[in-house]
Amino acid sequence: MDTQAPVPAALRPYVAWLSAYDVVGPPGIHRGLPGTSLTFVLPIGAPLDVAWSGDPGSRGAVWSSVAGLHAAPAEIRHDGHQEGFFLALTTAGARALLGLPAAAIAGELLTLDDLVPALRHLPEQLHQSLTWTDRAATLHRALTTALAAGGAPEARAEVGRALARLARGAAVADVAEEVGYSRRHLRNLVVAETGLSPKEYQRVARFETSRDQVLAAARRGGTLAEVAANCGYADQSHLAREWRELAGCAPTTWLREEFPDVQAGGVPVG
Template sequence: MSEAVPAALRPYVAWLAAYDVVGPAGVHRGLPGTSLTFVLPIGAKLDVAWSGDPVSRRSAWSSVAGLHAAPAEIRHDGHQEGFFLALTTAGARALFGLPAAAIAGELLELDDLAPDLRHLPEQVHDESSWPARTAVLLRALTSALSARDASGARAEVGRALARLARGAAVAEVADDVGYSRRHLRNLVVAETGLSPKEYQRVARFETSREHVLAAARRGGTLAEVAAVCGYADQAHLAREWRDLAGCPPTTWLREEFPDVQAGGVFAG
C-alpha cells in the first residue's frame, strides 16, 4: 500500500510503500531504475545480494542500494513485511549527505550512511500499527532532512537527468544545458555514478517495466512495448531485459504478477 509523502520530503522520496506479502518462499528481483532503493524490513532481516555476486550478500535490518545496472536478489521465507522507499538522486544528498554517485552499485545499511538514523529500524519495530510505524519513519526522515544541507546538484544537471530519462539524445541534452558532451558526462557521473548513456538505458528499462505490465493486462504484445519504449525491435527489448533484469519480461511477470499471466503469455 502506497503512503502519502509529506511535501517537504517529495523532492527526495519519489515513492513510499508499506508492504506485507505472504506467499511461497523464493527470491524477489530488485530491478535497476533511476531511484535509489531504501528498505526497512519488519519481522526478519532483509537477505539481499547483487545477482551472481555471493560476496555482496548481506542480512540486515536496513538496506540502501545505490543506482545500479544489474538486478539484486532478495531471498525470503514467504512472508515479506516492511517499508520500501524510492529515493531520488537529490534524496541521497538530502537524507545521507552525499551524492548518489558515492554509493552507486553499493548495498549498504543505515549504519554505513547515516549514524543518526541507525536506531530507525528498532523504532519502527516498536510500533504495532502501520500508521504509527509510518509516522515514526516520516518523522525521522524529516529530522534528518533538517539536520543536513539539502542543496542539490546544479539545476541544469537535474534538468539534464530529466531529459535523458525521457529519451532525449545526449548531444541534444548537452546543447540544451549549455555544456559540451564531455562536461555533461562528467557532471552526470559525479551526481549519479552512471554515464549519461547508462542512466538513459536504465531509465528506458524502467519505463519498459510499466509498459510490459500494462500490455500484459490488456493483451498487448512485446513488439508493441519495444516500439513505444524506443527499442529497435522485440529482440533488442529482450536483450536489455536479460542484461538488466536477468530474465525475460514473461518470467518477471510470472514471478511478480502471477494473476496477470494466468491466462497465458504475450501474443506476437
C-alpha cells in the same frame, strides 16, 4: 498488502514513491531491478536477505538496505512473508537524506549504519510501532528530521534538468546544448551525480519505463512487441536482450515471479 503510501510534502522532492508491504506467498527470490532511483528498504519482522545477482560475497541479512544506482539486478531471498517499507529515493534525495551524491554509492549495497548513523535506530523504532499508521508516522518523522539536519549541498539545477531530459530519451547532444554544456562536460557532471554515464543512465531509464509497460501490457492484453516499440527499442529481440542483461530474466519470467495473478492471463509475445 502492498500499498503505495502518501509522501509528506516536505519529502516529495527526495522520495519518488513509498510503499508499505505485508505480503504472504510461497518462498522465493524477489528481483530488485535497475532504475533511476536509489532503493531504500526497511524490513519488519525479519532481516532482509539481499545480494547482487551472481555475487554471493555481497549477500547479507540486514535491517536496512540502501542500494545505489545500478545496471544489474539484486536478489532478495524470503521465506514467503515479506513486511516493511520500500522507498525510491531521487538523486536529490541521496544528497538531502543520506548526505552524499548518488554517485558515491553507485553499485553498492549499504545500510543506515554505513550511511546515516543518526538514523541507525529507525529499524528498531519501526519494530516498536504496533500499527502501520504508527510505523508510517515514525518513518516520516525520522526522514523529516534527517532532512532538517541538512545533507550534502544540492546539485546544480541544470544537472537535474539534464537528468530529467535524459530519462525521457532526449539525445545526449541535445541535452548538452539545452543546458549550455559540451557533451564531455555534461558527461562528467552526470557521472559525478549518479555514477552512471548519460548513455548508461538513459539505458536504465528506458528499461525502467519498459518494466512499467510490460506490467501494463499484461493487464490489458498488450504485446511485448508493442512495449518494445513504445519504449524505443529496435524490436522485441532488443527488448529481450536488455531484460536479460539488466533484469537477469525475460519479461514473462519477471511477470510470472512477481505478478502471478496477472501473468495467468498471459502476455502475447507477438
